[in-house]
Amino acid sequence: MDLTPTIGAQRWSRLWGSSNELVDDSVELLAIEMLLSEDSDDEEEPRRGGSRLGKSPNIDRLAGFYAELFYRDYFSASPTYNGEHFRRRFRMNRDLFKKIASDIECHDPYFRQKADCMGKFGLTCYQKCAAAIRALATGSSADDLDDRYRLAESTALETLRRFCEAVVAIYGESYLRYPTEQDLTRLLAQSAKRGWPGMLGSIDCMHWSWKNCPTAWAGEYKGKESGPTIVLEAIADYHGRFWHCFFGMPGSNNDLNVLDRSPIFDEAMNGVAPTVCFDVNGHTYDMGYWLADGIYPEYACFVKTIRAPIGRKQQHFAKMQEAQRKDVERAFGMLQARWHILTSPCRLWSQNAMKSVIVACVALHNMIIEDDLACGQSSEYVLDTPPTMPFVVEPPPSTSSANSRGVLRAVENRDVHRELQRDLMEFQWSTLGDLV
Structure with missing residues (x-):
């Protein structure tokens, strides 16, 4: 048998050998190009960075x-x-x-x-x-x-x-302080002029939504609101000036729970708060009061409305109390209208940061109100107290004679609360009842 390769086979072998040579040449060229590209990258100038390694350069903001x-x-x-x-x-x-x-x-x-x-x-x-x-x-x-x-x-x-x-x-x-003797004199004069002798303001709570509340805490901070909130307790007067603010309680607590943790009675219990004496309906009281809604306890320092008034006298008193208590609601509205950061859910991550923001807003709010009043926009705030006003502001008792337990019992006296409510009802009816 003749084993000599045919002409076609010889041609195919020559083509196969040439293709292998072409592949080797292309691989060699590719390697040379990669080496040249690495050398060119090494020769490029380094890119500028920020003040620290890995930071972007600072933007020139002019x-x-x-x-x-x-x-x-x-x-x-x-x-x-x-x-x-x-x-x-x-x-x-x-x-x-x-x-x-x-x-x-x-x-x-x-x-x-x-x-x-x-x-x-x-x-x-x-x-x-x-x-x-x-x-x-x-x-x-x-x-x-x-x-x-x-x-x-x-x-x-x-x-x-x-x-x-x-x-x-x-x-x-x-x-962000409690009222001084001069402040109490102005507050009492304004309250007496409005038909509420002995009133020091109105008390209520406001919620601030917390958008970035940790998920594990959401149950504790979510109450009647749609999401997690933190509560602000405050006392405000007729002009919207805040005389007390306490922030930090989770939103699941109601106003009564917040009051239990509030330092609102600290100055009175420590014997450093001035004493307020006033007369109403022939009776003398030695403690001012705040207007409050129905959830607050029957303390001597709170005057609440009548839930189911019977007769024109009780209806008139309930109407007057609910109208005057709107001072604190209006103050909250002024605060939120002035500082819109309080109307939107807070994007901060820390409760301390939120407290710093809202307390600063309250302080600036009070500064703006006092600045406006000092500029003569309201003459009622600097009202000189007539000598016939039915109240007296006395200096605080000495520390040695202060009895915190006695003060607390006097504050929580329900009998005084009911008697004061009846006297104010008679006073309101005798002075303003003929107008209704």
Whole structure:
């Protein structure tokens, strides 16, 4: 048999050998290209980063330009926007804003304008305070403040936290205190003028939704509201000024549970609260009272409405009590209308941070009210007390004679509560009953 390969087989072997050579050449070229690409990558300049490894570079937000623009818009000799625009956007007058910014700048070095290692100046105190107040007033997120006040998101959150803490530290003693003797004199004069001798204000609670409440805590913080909340207990007067605020109880607690944990009676039990004496319907009482709704206990310091009034006298008293107790409801409405951050679910993660924010809002609210009243917008607040007013404000008793248990028993006296309610009913009917 002839084993000599045919012409077709010889041609196929030559083609197969040439294809293998082509494959080897292509692999070699691919390897050379990869080596060249690695060499070119090594020769590229390193990309710029942030202040730390792995951080993005800082954005040049032109803080100096916008600081000058903000000053020109509101604080220059001929500002672009007048005082009404400033008050509508920042909820206060320009002079009060300047005072707050100056006090905070002296209190916390964080708000002072400083230069970095390159000599570039950062944000001014006005920019930081304006951004924090705008966040409280509008409830805007930290990212929404970037394009207007040139604060990064992390800087805006840090500024808001420090601003609220500074407000509480600086003004808490003056604007989050119990009434002094002068304050009580004004409150009692105003209450007597409105037909409620001895009244010191109205008490109630408000809930603030907590969006970022941990899931494990949701059952404890969810009550009658649709989601987790934290309760604010407060006492307010006719002008909407808060004289007491207590925040931190979970939303599953009602007003009575909050009262049990509240420090509302601490000053009276410690013997440092002034004594209020007043006459009504021929009887003398030595303790002021607050108007409250039906859930509060029958204490001598509370005056409640009559749930099922019988006759015109009781109906008139219930109508008057429910109308006057709306002072605290109106105060809550003013607080939420002024600081919209309280109307939306809170996006903070810490209860302490929420407390700092809401207490700062209450302090600023009181500052704005007193500033407006001092400017002459209301003459009732600075009313001189006539000598014929049926009340007396006495200094607090000495510490040695104070008896906390005796004070507590006097506060919880139900007989005095019922007698005071009857006397006020007779007083209301005798003075105003003929008008109905």
